[in-house]
Amino acid sequence: DVKVTQSSRYLVKRTGEKVFLECVQDMDHENMFWYRQDPGLGLRLIYFSYDVKMKEKGDIPEGYSVSREKKERFSLILESASTNQTSMYLCASSLAGGSYNSPLHFGNGTRLTVT
Amino acid sequence: GQQLNQSPQSMFIQEGEDVSMNCTSSSIFNTWLWYKQDPGEGPVLLIALYKAGELTSNGRLTAQFGITRKDSFLNISASIPSDVGIYFCAGQLYGGATNKLIFGTGTLLAVQP
Numbered sequence: 001d002v003k004v005t006q007s008s009r010y011l012v013k014r015t016g017e018k019v020f021l022e023c024v025q026d027m028d029h030e031n032m033f034w035y036r037q038d039p040g041l042g043l044r045l046i047y048f049s050y051d052v053k054m055k056e057k058g059d060i061p062e063g064y065s066v067s068r069e070k071k072e073r074f075s076l077i078l079e080s081a082s083t084n085q086t087s088m089y090l091c092a093s094s095l096a097g098g099s100y101n102s103p104l105h106f107g108n109g110t111r112l113t114v115t
Numbered sequence: 116g117q118q119l120n121q122s123p124q125s126m127f128i129q130e131g132e133d134v135s136m137n138c139t140s141s142s143i144f145n146t147w148l149w150y151k152q153d154p155g156e157g158p159v160l161l162i163a164l165y166k167a168g169e170l171t172s173n174g175r176l177t178a179q180f181g182i183t184r185k186d187s188f189l190n191i192s193a194s195i196p197s198d199v200g201i202y203f204c205a206g207q208l209y210g211g212a213t214n215k216l217i218f219g220t221g222t223l224l225a226v227q228p
Binding site: 004035040041042043044045048058090092103104106107108109 | 118119121124148150155156157158159160163203215216218219220221
């Protein structure tokens with residue numbers, strides 16, 4: 001079974017802090033994604049990566065950056081956390097794009113509260 | 116960014132009832148997917164649809180890929196308490212290096228025993 005592990009289930013940070021959310025997958029997937037989940041808005045894509053050291057902006061990249069130094073690890077960085085970044089963050093991975101048989105596999109999420 | 120319109124936003128039903136939810140878009144998609152998120156967990160894929168008009172079942176779940184390629188429906192028959200969760204539709208267009216998905220806004224399902 002594919003396992004996507006997010007390092008923290010809950011995080012509480014102060015406004016202005018630099019925040020790192022870590023995600024590791026164990027299935028050698030090429031693609032990794034960071035989503036944000038908010039009630040009534042569904043899942044919105046922040047950033048994704050299709051290879052080591054490659055990254056592309058999703059729909060809501062403002063205020064975030066990412067790092068992918070190793071294939072199995074994809075980090076989401078909040079350079080200066082703000083209260084409007086309080087949310088559930090979901091990491092996902094999949095095989096290389098264009099394949100019919102490459103669904104997203106999600107982690108269990110990190111609930112971040114910025115006070 | 117683009118989002119899919121998913122309805123209803125929430126449903127509160129009795130065990131044994133059937134459930135229907137749908138998703139519509141202004142754009143066409145090559146693939147429609149339905150995910151379920153159990154409380155405290157990440158979404159898990161339930162059903163994938165690859166062809167316009169396709170009707171696919173997975174146990175008590177049945178989903179259809181709309182003929183216009185702009186909508187999809189999910190039905191759950193004879194609901195049980197473990198059906199509780201948030202259901203998301205997702206549309207996918209192929210192209211480029213990744214299989215980027217557009218997600219719906221979600222349907223929260225509560226089932227009373």
